[in-house]
Amino acid sequence: MTEISAPVQRSPLLERAGAVAGDGIDAGVAAHYGDPMREQRRLVAxxxxxxxxxxxxxxxxxPDRLSWLHSISTAQLTNLPPLTSTETLILSPKGRIEHDLHLVDDGEHLWVTVEPGTAPALTAWLNSMKFMLRVEIVDVSETYAVVGEPVVHEWTTEDAPAVMAWVDQWPRLGEDSVSYSGTGAHPAEGRAWREVIVPREELLAYVGERALSGTWAAEAERVAAWRPRLGVDTDHKSIAHELDWLRTAVHLHKGCYRGQETIARVHNLGRPPRRLVFLHLDGSGHALPEPGASIEVPGQPRPVGQLTSVARHYVDGPIGLAVIKRNTPTDIDLSVGGISAAQTVVVEP
Structure with missing residues (x-):
């Protein structure tokens, strides 16, 4: 399972009026600035x-950075054009998801953003795998920061002092990939999101006087988009098929890499043992279930899965993502922590 350490440092933007610090994986930055629903509206707008x-x-x-990373991860990276954003996964030998890499190359450097606290472990593992190849891997988290924006365009010089930007392709299908969520319209079609990489000393200058939304707002939009998140919607058993993650991060015919046998075997010969579902939670009460709560089928004695993400959406109300057993009926309401949960199929059984 992915090794997660403490955040690098406390953000200076926590000094902004109304800032309430996050916790867990999102410690070190603001969960909100006093008005989460308004912050969501501003973010979407x-x-x-x-x-x-x-x-x-x-x-x-x-010079070997792209071909080498291509050989050990899930995406097609050879000859990746500069300023072209993509995503790749690092898998265990058994195909379990260990790291999620958001990638963009500037022609000289390949910039990678990863989940909080995972950069040291990723850097150490990558360095252990480079052997005699011409590639240098450096964890620059202490000198560069990330800002999320509802923007779709790639980096330009007008984005300075930002040095690069990764544009999220979700939910668009990548080259030679596949969707596990059927052929209908995806709720995230048209979604705009990018991660801008900024020198830490320029973070305040880059944000300037623009309005700030907290991670609660970003997480609500992520959950509504059915977008899986490493360390939140994954555990030590997670494979990409269960989360519909092949669509943006896996090339099905690129050749051998660590974990590739599981990707091919499940896709060609079987079905994932679990599946991601989107939940509309009963919001009549004040409290919401916590991530990790068991998902139950009324009348059955044993849980069928686990709630992984939960949020309050400014339009949809209380929502969540859960990973449940594949054979759980799709036409029934579920229960989590005594709260009714209407499921929407994400990964088809």
């Missing part, structure tokens, strides 16, 4: 940015 300076940043240099 493109009027706010999100402090993601707790995310890790890793930089790869050297």
């Amino acid at each position: 493109g009027e706010a940015v999100v402090d993601l300076s707790h995310r890790g940043v890793v930089r790869l240099s050297g």
Whole structure:
């Protein structure tokens, strides 16, 4: 399972009026600034940015950086054009998800953003795998920060002092990939999101006087988009098929890499043992269930899964993501912590 350490440092944006610090994986930045629902509206309208300076940043240099990373991860990376954003997963030998890498190359360096606290472990593992190849891997999380924006365009010089930007392709299907959520319209179609990499000393200047939304707002939009998150919607058993993660991060015919046998075997010969579902939670009470709560089928004695993400959405109300057994009926309401939960199929059984 992915090794997660403490955040690099406390964000200076926590000094903004109304800031309430997050906890858990999102410690070190603001969960909200006093008005989470208004912050969501501003974020969706493109009027706010999100402090993601707790995310890790890793930089790869050297002429072999793309072909080498291509050989050990899930995406097609050889000849990746500069300023083209993509995503790749690092898997265990058994195909379990260990790291999620958000990638963009500037022609000289490959910039990678990763989940908070995971950059040291990722950097150490990558360095152990480079052997005699011409590649240098450096964890630059202490000197670079990340800002989330509801924007779709790639980095330009007008984004300075930002040095690069990764544009999320979710839910668009990547080259030679596949969707596990059927052929209908995806709720995240048209979604705009990018992660901008900024020198830490320029973080305040980059944000300037723009409105800030907290991670609660960003998480609500992520959950509504059915977008899985490493360390939140994954555990030590997670494979990409269960979360519909093949669509943006896995190339099905790129050749051998660690964990590739599981990707191919499950896709070609079987079905994932679990499946991601989107939940509309009963909001008649004040409290929401916590992530990790058991998902139950009324009348059955044993849980069928686990709640992984939960949020309050400014339009949809209380929502969540859960990973449940594949054979759980799709036409029934579930229960989590005594709260009724209407399921929407994400990964088809």
